[in-house]
Structure formats: structure tokens, C-alpha cells
Amino acid sequence: MTSPLLPIKTLPSSSLKPCSPQKKTNGNRPNIFEYFSPACSPISKSRLAAASNSIENIETDQKSSIQMPGDLRPVLMPKHVAVILDGHGRWAKNRGLPIEYGHSAGVENLKQLVSNCRKVGIKVLTVYAFSTENWKRRKGEVDFLMSTYEDFIKSFVKEQIMGQDLRFSVIGDKSRLPQSLQITTSSAEESAKTNRGMHFVMALSYGGRYDIIEASKKIASKVEHGILRAKDINESIFEQQLLTNIIAEFPNPDMLIRTSGELRTSNFLLWQLAYAEFHFPNKLFPDFKEVDLIQALSTFERRQRRYGGRKN
Ligand SMILES: CC(C)=CCC/C(C)=C/CC/C(C)=C/COP(=O)(O)OP(=O)(O)O
Numbered sequence: 001m002t003s004p005l006l007p008i009k010t011l012p013s014s015s016l017k018p019c020s021p022q023k024k025t026n027g028n029r030p031n032i033f034e035y036f037s038p039a040c041s042p043i044s045k046s047r048l049a050a051a052s053n054s055i056e057n058i059e060t061d062q063k064s065s066i067q068m069p070g071d072l073r074p075v076l077m078p079k080h081v082a083v084i085l086d087g088h089g090r091w092a093k094n095r096g097l098p099i100e101y102g103h104s105a106g107v108e109n110l111k112q113l114v115s116n117c118r119k120v121g122i123k124v125l126t127v128y129a130f131s132t133e134n135w136k137r138r139k140g141e142v143d144f145l146m147s148t149y150e151d152f153i154k155s156f157v158k159e160q161i162m163g164q165d166l167r168f169s170v171i172g173d174k175s176r177l178p179q180s181l182q183i184t185t186s187s188a189e190e191s192a193k194t195n196r197g198m199h200f201v202m203a204l205s206y207g208g209r210y211d212i213i214e215a216s217k218k219i220a221s222k223v224e225h226g227i228l229r230a231k232d233i234n235e236s237i238f239e240q241q242l243l244t245n246i247i248a249e250f251p252n253p254d255m256l257i258r259t260s261g262e263l264r265t266s267n268f269l270l271w272q273l274a275y276a277e278f279h280f281p282n283k284l285f286p287d288f289k290e291v292d293l294i295q296a297l298s299t300f301e302r303r304q305r306r307y308g309g310r311k312n
Pocket residue numbers: 084085086088102103104106107110128129130131133134145148262264266
């Protein structure tokens with residue numbers, strides 16, 4: 001079943017708040033051509049047209065029901081793939097546009113990534129969509145992202161939960177998310193509770209250090225209350241306290257992909273990535289397509305995983 005698409009040429013209405021033209025939108029989101037940059041300078045129609053075309057290409061890719069050619073599908077697949085969605089700012093900058101356009105293109109591509117991962121048989125997909133450090137970004141950008149994620153979960157994720165048996169969870173410091181996003185998130189998690197398909201995990205307001213500190217507090221509390229003896233703490237007990245404990249099978253990624261050519265983890269799943277295979281394609285996330293995913297998965301097949309042991 002193909003899911004109906006969100007209107008592509010629109011941006012969440014929050015992006016217009018600071019300097020939107022006084023136009024009645026009748027509750028609909030404004031058209032991309034009515035969007036004004038955060039600095040309130042109108043963007044030229046040619047730049048907008050170029051951006052619109054780029055985003056439309058994502059829509060076209062998404063519409064054509066992509067068949068995964070059997071012979072291209074790697075034999076040895078990672079069960080859990082983690083992806084750092086990076087490069088939106090550069091994607092927009094290359095087109096002379098505000099970063100919000102990059103995020104809109106990114107979220108369209110994220111829909112494709114979820115569908116493609118499900119199609120090739122990935123069991124768990126965890127995406128780093130907002131870090132504990134990303135709160136330091138400009139308020140307009142943060143608000144835009146929060147409202148984009150809310151729409152994404154309300155529409156695309158909910159449809160996938162209902163129609164494609166998708167499991168869904170958000171990990172991170174949820175208390176910092178806007179109330180409405182918290183409600184949307186819990187409702188989606190609740191509806192996906194009995195599903196058995198691919199588990200899609202969104203790391204929102206997530207930090208690996210935050211995760212480890214919170215786990216340590218829970219362990220310390222158990223020791224304090226005499227539920228656990230300090231000498232009995234081991235990797236397995238510690239791991240059970242991490243936020244990824246909501247992933248029933250394969251809580252630790254086998255593979256990490258970070259788009260845009262940056263070679264760092266930026267505080268993502270610090271404990272869980274201990275034995276992940278890393279792949280750093282140069283593609284910016286909005287340009288990271290099905291073929292790039294297949295290529296990434298193919299590199300996994302060639303890796304020799306030893307976990308510190310020796311292959312005799
Ligand atoms: C699909 C979509 C709309 C994605 C939103 C874009 C977004 C905010 C992505 C952040 C992903 C992330 C936490 C990257 C880590 O790098 P960093 O830039 O936080 O840290 P660094 O400074 O170490 O590179």
C-alpha cells in the first residue's frame with residue numbers, strides 16, 4: 001500500500017511565524033513560494049523554484065514504487081542500522097536557501113529511508129534527528145524542526161504503523177520536547193505497541209552521555225535501595241538501563257552511517273556503537289538515496305567482525 005504524501009511544497013507554518021506575510025492560510029500550511037527567510041528578506045522566485053525542484057525530485061523518487069533488485073540486495077545484512085542525518089544546512093546553503101529548506105528535503109528523504117530499510121529487511125533503524133546539543137541552535141530552527149517532526153510522526157509514521165506493521169519509539173530526554181510533540185509521540189508509540197515489523201527509533205533530544213548518565217543514576221538508585229549489589233554490576237545489567245532497552249532484539253547497531261562526510265559520532269549511542277561498522281558517505285542526507293543505502297549495506301558485507309577475538 002502506498003501512503004499518501006505530505007504536500008511537498010509546504011513548510012510547517014511555524015517557519016512563517018516571525019515574518020510571514022499577513023496572508024490567510026485557512027489553517028493550511030503556506031505554499032513554499034510564500035515563504036520568507038528568517039531575516040525577513042524575500043527569497044527570489046528562481047531560488048525557490050530550484051529548491052522546489054530539488055524537493056520534488058525526492059517526491060518523484062518516493063512515488064515510483066522502488067523495487068529492490070534481488071541481486072543487488074547484500075546477502076549479509078546488518079540487523080540494526082543507525083543513521084546520523086547530517087548535511088541539511090549545506091544542502092540548503094548550496095542552493096542559497098535558509099536551512100529550513102534543507103530540513104524539509106531531509107524529512108522527505110527520511111520517509112524514503114524508512115521505507116527502503118523496511119523493504120530490504122533491516123530489523124531496526126535508529127536515526128539521530130536531534131541531539132541534546134542541538135537545543136543550542138537558533139530558536140526559529142529548533143521550532144521548525146519540532147513542528148516538522150510532529151507532522152512527520154502524525155502523518156507518515158502513523159500510516160506506516162497502521163499499514164506496514166512498523167514498530168516505533170522515540171529515545172532521548174522527552175521532557176524537553178514541546179508538549180504537543182510529546183503527546184504525538186506517545187500516541188504513535190502506543191499504537192505501534194503490538195506491531196512486529198521493522199522497529200523505527202527516532203533519537204530526539206538524545207545524547208549518548210545523557211543516556212549513560214541516566215543509566216548510571218538508575219543503577220546507583222538500585223544499589224542505594226539494596227536491590228543490586230555494586231559488585232554484581234555487569235555489562236548486561238548496565239545495558240538494560242540504557243534508553244535502547246526498548247528495542248527488544250538487536251539493541252546495539254551493527255552499522256553506523258553518517259552522511260555528509262563528517263567523521264565523528266557527535267554524542268550518538270556512545271555505548272551501543274562499541275562494535276558497529278562505520279560508513280561515512282559524502283552525500284548530504286537529502287541526497288542519500290536508495291542506491292547509497294544499498295552501497296552502504298554492501299560495504300557491511302565485506303567487513304570482518306571480530307569483536308576483539310581472532311578468526312582462526
Ligand atoms: C530529517 C531531518 C529534518 C533532520 C534534521 C536535521 C538535524 C537537526 C540533524 C541533526 C542530526 C545530528 C544530531 C547530527 C549530529 O551532528 P551535529 O551537527 O549535531 O553535531 P556536530 O557539531 O558534531 O556536527
